[in-house]
Amino acid sequence: MGMCKPSGGIFKVVGHVGTLDRFGTPNSRYDLYNENGELLQQRWYGPNGNxxxxxxxxxxxxxxxxxxxxxxxxxxxxxxxxxYKGPSGELTNPNFE
Ligand SMILES: [Zn+2]
Known part of the structure; x- marks a missing residue:
């Protein structure tokens, strides 16, 4: 079960690895970039905001x-x-976007 197109929205955050919190807007995704605009991390939050x-x-x-x-x-x-390493050796889960 994935979380395609997070219903709670997608948020852009500028910072560094460690900036994103353990808690966020329920059913959302946060995309973390550094000051140079490089994507560092994406984090998905569930219905409870965890x-x-x-x-x-x-x-x-x-x-x-x-x-x-x-x-x-x-x-x-x-x-x-x-x-994460999938059954075909993939490094990302295609159910998440
Ligand atoms: Zn890692």
Missing amino acids: AYWDRDWKHGGNHEFPHDHKWEWDNWEHPGRPA
């Missing part, structure tokens, strides 16, 4: 981009959420 999915376009470390992370609110033992 973040539940990230798509990372740029951050520190040696990673492939983009890649997705699923939020696990009931599992804070793993704050560094595992990167």
Whole structure:
């Protein structure tokens, strides 16, 4: 189950990785850009306003981009959420846009 065309809207935010909150407008997506207009991260929020999915376009470390992370609110033992990798090896979930 994806969240195509978020009914709560899409918001543009300028900042740095870490700027986006864990809570946002319900059923929305926030697109985070840096001052140079580069897309850094997209975050999806569910009906309760809790973040539940990230798509990372740029951050520190040696990673492939983009890649997705699923939020696990009931599992804070793993704050560094595992990167999403689909059944065909894809790094993003096509159900999210
Ligand atoms: Zn990441």
